[in-house]
Amino acid sequence: MIEAAIPVDESQRLAALRSMQLLDTPPDPHIDALLRIAQRLFGVSSTLVTLIDTDRQWFKGRIGATDLEGPRDVSFCGHTILSEDILYVQDAHSDERFFDNPAVTGYPFVRFYAGIALHAPNGSRIGSFCVHDTMPRGLTDAERDALGDFRQLFEALFVAHQLRMDAAWLQEALGAAERRALIDPLTQLWNRQGLRTMLPALVSRAEREELKVGFIYGDLDHFKRINDEHGHAGGDQVLIQSGQRMVAAIRPHDLAIRLGGEELAVLALVADEQELGLMAERLRLAFCRQPFELEAGALDVTISLGIAVAEPSEVGDDGHTLLERADAGLYQAKREGRNRVVRG
Numbered sequence: 001m002i003e004a005a006i007p008v009d010e011s012q013r014l015a016a017l018r019s020m021q022l023l024d025t026p027p028d029p030h031i032d033a034l035l036r037i038a039q040r041l042f043g044v045s046s047t048l049v050t051l052i053d054t055d056r057q058w059f060k061g062r063i064g065a066t067d068l069e070g071p072r073d074v075s076f077c078g079h080t081i082l083s084e085d086i087l088y089v090q091d092a093h094s095d096e097r098f099f100d101n102p103a104v105t106g107y108p109f110v111r112f113y114a115g116i117a118l119h120a121p122n123g124s125r126i127g128s129f130c131v132h133d134t135m136p137r138g139l140t141d142a143e144r145d146a147l148g149d150f151r152q153l154f155e156a157l158f159v160a161h162q163l164r165m166d167a168a169w170l171q172e173a174l175g176a177a178e179r180r181a182l183i184d185p186l187t188q189l190w191n192r193q194g195l196r197t198m199l200p201a202l203v204s205r206a207e208r209e210e211l212k213v214g215f216i217y218g219d220l221d222h223f224k225r226i227n228d229e230h231g232h233a234g235g236d237q238v239l240i241q242s243g244q245r246m247v248a249a250i251r252p253h254d255l256a257i258r259l260g261g262e263e264l265a266v267l268a269l270v271a272d273e274q275e276l277g278l279m280a281e282r283l284r285l286a287f288c289r290q291p292f293e294l295e296a297g298a299l300d301v302t303i304s305l306g307i308a309v310a311e312p313s314e315v316g317d318d319g320h321t322l323l324e325r326a327d328a329g330l331y332q333a334k335r336e337g338r339n340r341v342v343r344g
């Protein structure tokens, strides 16, 4: 038997696995449903979603197999996560890596195996989706394609799971009264205190996932004029619709904030400044592309944006420097003529 090597990015991989909060969690009905479909499609005895932890393989979902976990060093999936390629074993009895593997010589008596690596959003291979059977068999091109399609679906379910876990954390960590105090009642965005409260959790998540902390500082252009022409109620309508456009333009786990007045912001975890710049540009277009709808009719609204990115270790308790840098970009954007994104 040949033991699987340890991936070169092992510590980053394990950090990504931990941050997904998938290990030792209850069964996921959607993952199980997909595994059942796969079992019927491939006509095999077992289908599994396996996560490769430090010393063990743990099955997030398993159909046709009974064990919930096993040692990593004898796992087939330990081999699968070493590459982007499908690992295909036609007959384990005649494969030098697996012929004397305990899962081949004993229960579940694997002969045929096909597996594909599953990724965390940062690209780390945290586990695999595999199908295996007690009889040797081939793998058709259509089945190879199907493995890729299932991979996409399982990875989407992983992300959905992580979002649910984050939401649950928020529910647990903050009582309803406390949450209310952190939400701006007009726009339903986080308020300044909400940003302060949520910042440490986002910073530690950035650390875990080896991402940077990005801040987009926005300010509606000529808002005073909007108020003057459409009244305070019209201005409020613009703020409400601004909040809606913001959340639609960012990702679910980014924080949309109303810092006060017509100052809007986004706190986002990003790989680099370029990614944050693209996000800010998407935000800018979300405002100027289509007029706002007011009772009095359509109204063109634009926003100026400043952006800044920092390593998690540089952010500090209140993100003061990061916000100041993004604010400097915003100031510049206003001076250069508004309706633009400028780096702070």
Ligand SMILES: Nc1nc2c(ncn2[C@@H]2O[C@H](COP(=O)(O)OP(=O)(O)OP(=O)(O)O)[C@@H](O)[C@H]2O)c(=O)[nH]1
Residues within 6 Å of the ligand: 219, 220, 221, 222, 223, 224, 225, 227, 231, 232, 233, 234, 235, 236, 239, 260, 261, 262, 334, 338
């Ligand atoms: N309707 C409404 N107006 C607000 C609210 N908070 C602040 N404002 C108004 O927002 C306006 C901000 O105007 P300024 O800071 O002068 O800037 P501006 O007109 O947006 O111009 P630039 O930022 O330079 O493009 C003021 O008229 C405030 O009264 C609010 O909650 N609702």
